Amino acid sequence: MALSTKIIKKRVRSIGNTKKIxxxxxxxxxxxxxxxxxxxxxxxxxxxxxWNLVLSLAKxxxxxDHPLLTQRAEIKxxxxxxxxxxxxxCGGFNSQIISQAISYAKNQPGEAEWIAIGKKGAEFLARxxxxxxxxxxxxxxxxxxxxxxxxxxxxxxxxxxxxxxxIILAYTDFYSAMTQKPKIKQLLPFEPVKDADLGSVGSPAxxxxxxxxxxxxxxxxxxxxxxxxxxxxxxxxxxxxxAMLESAASEHSARMLAMKNASSAAADxxxxxxxxxxxxxxxxxxxxxxxITGSKAALE
Numbered sequence: 001m002a003l004s005t006k007i008i009k010k011r012v013r014s015i016g017n018t019k020k021i022x023x024x025x026x027x028x029x030x031x032x033x034x035x036x037x038x039x040x041x042x043x044x045x046x047x048x049x050x051w052n053l054v055l056s057l058a059k060x061x062x063x064x065d066h067p068l069l070t071q072r073a074e075i076k077x078x079x080x081x082x083x084x085x086x087x088x089x090c091g092g093f094n095s096q097i098i099s100q101a102i103s104y105a106k107n108q109p110g111e112a113e114w115i116a117i118g119k120k121g122a123e124f125l126a127r128x129x130x131x132x133x134x135x136x137x138x139x140x141x142x143x144x145x146x147x148x149x150x151x152x153x154x155x156x157x158x159x160x161x162x163x164x165x166x167i168i169l170a171y172t173d174f175y176s177a178m179t180q181k182p183k184i185k186q187l188l189p190f191e192p193v194k195d196a197d198l199g200s201v202g203s204p205a206x207x208x209x210x211x212x213x214x215x216x217x218x219x220x221x222x223x224x225x226x227x228x229x230x231x232x233x234x235x236x237x238x239x240x241x242x243a244m245l246e247s248a249a250s251e252h253s254a255r256m257l258a259m260k261n262a263s264s265a266a267a268d269x270x271x272x273x274x275x276x277x278x279x280x281x282x283x284x285x286x287x288x289x290x291x292i293t294g295s296k297a298a299l300e
Contacts, residue, residue, distance in 0.1 A: 005284070008277040012270055019266035025089065026259035033177065033252035035141055040174055040245045047242035054190055054235050066228040068156070068236075071189050072165035075110040079155065079164040081187070081240075082114055083171040083247045084121030086138050090255035093172060093180065094120045100182040101170035102128070110165060117151065117244070140252075142244050145237055152237040159188045171243040172250040178257065180250035187239060190232070 082101050084094045098121055105112040113131045116122035118138040125132045134154065139147055158164050167188040172180050221227075 005277055005280050008273055008280065012273045012277065015266050015269050015273070019263055019270070022259045022262040022266065026256055026263060029252045029256035029259060032140060033249060033256055036245065036249035036252050037174065037177075039142065040242075040249045043238075043242055043245060047238055050235055050238055054232065057190075065224055066232055067160045068188060068232045069190055069228075071191065075108070075165045077164050078105070078108055078110045078112050079158060079167045080105055080112055080114050081151070081155065081167065081169045082116050082118075082121045082125070083138065083169075083243060084116065084118035084124075085247075085251045086119045086140075088120065089258060090251055091258040093251055093254035094118075094124070097121075097170055097172050097182040098124050101168075101184065102130070104168070104170070104184050108166075113164070115151070115155070138244070138247070140248070142241065142248055145241050148237060148240045148244055152233070152240050155187070155240075156233055156236055164188075169240070169243055171247045174246045174249040174253065177253045180254055183246075185239070185243070187236065 080101060082098065084097060088094070111131075113133045114125050115134045115136070116125055116132060117136045119135075122132060122135040136151055142148075155167055159167055166186065169185045169187045171183055171185075173183040174180055
């Protein structure tokens with residue numbers, strides 16, 4: 001029984017050390033989450049309004065006006081941009097978006113090529129035998145558009161050159177600290193496709209309010225070509241930037257919740273082990289008293 005109490009004490013000490021680590025990770029994730037959520041809320045309305053504007057504009061513009069408005073007659077190859085995390089310990093954050101993106105890709109007519117933002121997504125795609133053509137690290141906190149410019153330029157160039165007939169963006173939308181939902185969005189070509197048509201959930205911003213521009217008449221100054229050359233690539237950058245912000249806020253929220261649950265589970269285990277330790281110690285003391293009493297009775 002003495003050995004049993006030593007083992008229990010060792011387990012309590014080990015779990016206590018683990019609890020300190022998970023509690024520290026929870027606090028760090030909470031700080032990062034607050035910063036990421038502030039960034040998301042600051043840009044979400046602008047990003048949503050810009051997206052609705054360009055989809056409305058795509059209805060009225062001609063494909064010849066700009067290469068990014070060109071619809072391909074046949075979809076042979078699709079570029080999938082998958083945003084995951086660099087690290088684990090964030091619950092089902094990565095598994096949910098990866099599984100939904102792969103499921104969606106399998107139902108598409110063209111060949112899928114993957115551009116991974118985040119190591120976890122890249123590792124899974126490589127293990128699964130998917131065609132991974134590019135990998136980018138995902139910053140913990142997005143400083144600005146400079147963090148996504150290389151990715152945006154690569155996507156625009158690949159689409160204009162005909163390397164891809166369609167580009168799909170898969171990321172996790174931030175709803176609240178408790179709720180994050182996978183989202184699949186068609187980035188190129190620009191066309192008024194609803195999120196539901198892509199088999200994904202809608203954005204928390206667009207579910208509440210949507211700005212419509214379909215009844216507007218557009219006047220381009222100085223010229224339509226100059227405006228579209230400036231506006232359309234910029235919009236791709238904004239959408240990719242917003243997706244990164246949403247994913248970052250979702251990741252830190254998921255990790256904070258996962259670490260909070262781990263800390264609570266560790267506390268429950270410590271309580272159970274402490275009770276088992278006290279019971280074992282009490283049984284040991286009772287047995288020793290019985291042995292002493294028995295020895296005394298035998299001597300008499």
